[in-house]
Amino acid sequence: MRILVLAACWLTALAGEAAAQPVAQQVAVSSCTRTETDGSRALCHEAVLPASxxxxxxxxATSEGLRSWLAPVAAIDLRIGGMWEASYDASARLGDPGNIRNRIMSYLPERMLSIQVANAPPGFPHAERVAELWTVIELEPVSAGETRVRVSMLGYGEGEADDALWRMFDAGNAYTLQKLGERVGERR
Incomplete structure (x- = not known):
């Protein structure tokens, strides 16, 4: 989140700016950050949300779903190699060069989605480095009506670029889980 995803989660150029905006309903987002066995750092956030x-x-995993909480312009082609495209600019159109594009690396329906930045917007800091990171979004049922959502952004090493991206996505991915929690809360 944000990517993420992520990315994207999770996953977005504007997540740092968005994190400064007030949040209407607080969701308990916790850190699950860790160092992997290969020595790389994994940025990780998780929350238990009241939904299946x-x-x-x-x-x-659907364009309609993404547009309902992530960004006003969003689409996903859910297949290996497919694209998850988004823009926070409501006047943007799919295919615009300023949009964020994440390539779908793998998925297990209702359990896991992994993505990697395929196209960072123009001017994105450390665009060459962010393309080497990837995000894994995991869904783990806790009960019939609760799910743990874990967003791990992997591949961080040492150095100025990695540290700058870490700080950006640390705030952005937590914000993205907050927004997802707010959206899930609306459905109750």
Whole structure:
């Protein structure tokens, strides 16, 4: 989140700016950050949300779901190699060069989605480095009506670029889970 995803989660150029905006309903987002066995750093955030894994999956894995909480312009082609495209600019159109594009690396329906930045917007800091990171979004049912959502952004090493991206996505990915929690709360 943000990517993420992520990315994207999770995953977005404007996540740092968005993190400064007030949040209407607080979701308990916790850190699960870790160092992997190969020495790389994994940025990780998670939250238990009051919805089924199916319902949360639909918010990540469909264009309509993404537009309902992530960004006003968003689409996903859910297949290996497919694209997850988004823009926070409501006047943007799919295919615009300023949009964020993440390539789908793998997925397990209602359980996991992994993405990697395929195209960072013009002027994105450390664009060459962010393209080497990837995000894994995991959904783990806790009960019939609750799901743990974990967003791990992997591949961080040492150095100025990695540290700058870490700070940006640390705030952005936590904000993205907050927004997802707010969206899930609206459905109750």
């Amino acid at each position: 894994a199916h319902d949360i999956w639909m918010l990540f």
